[in-house]
Amino acid sequence: MYKLYSMQRSGNSYKVRLALALLNVPYEAVEVDILRGESRTPDFLTKNPSGQVPLLEVGDDRYLAESNAILWYVAVGTPLAPENRIDRAEALQWMFFEQHALEPNIGAAYFWLSLVKGGRDLQTHSLEDWMERGYGALQVMENHLKTNAYFAARQLTVADIALYGYTHLAERCDFDLSTFPAIRDWLKRVEAAPGFVAMDWRPADVDDPASIAAGA
Helix, strand or coil: CCCEECCCCCCCHHHHHHHHHHCCCEEEEEEHHHHCCCCHHHHHHHHHCCCCCEEEEEEECCECCCHHHHHHHHCCCCCCCCCCHHHHHHHHHHHHHHEEEEEEEEHHHHHHHHHHCCCCCHHHHHHHHHHHHHHHHHHHHHHHCCCCCCCCCCCCHHHHHHHHHHHHHHHHCCCCCCCCCCHHHHHHHHHHCCCCCCCCCCCCCCCCCCHHHHHH
């Protein structure tokens, strides 16, 4: 069984928990509060020298870091990972986009404005840039979703999970999604998927949920 080190309020950690729930994959959850330095202990750093969560233990002394790498690992061989070569490349394209355009802006705004006490005052100089670049990323997504229900393969994939993680948190950190109707409709489609769980869900909360894998 997998062991997942994650932080409940982390968007990156949530992406992995959501994928595992959609696939109905059992795992042991270990809460790591990065705000209390729990990812910087000597023990944790032996598992992941970067000192970040999520971290997936996949075997004896084998650990996989980086949320989107973990998403791809758990999704391969399931409906969440496209088999067609171009569909697979497009899914990866959007996962790379999430990491360079969405997470550094909306993710950073969420972290400092929603999680860190006094974070708004500490990051006043960065907020304007986060907002400008974050809205730019949202517009790219909106333009795609105007003519596509999902981001790759015409179905729910790991690309959607990667992008959902922080997009659904945008309004908690000053972003306004009212002018992005296609994104709002897409969020609802993701949330309607069999096995979907919200960010505050914990593995013990549900026994044998329906799942993407079960419905495949």
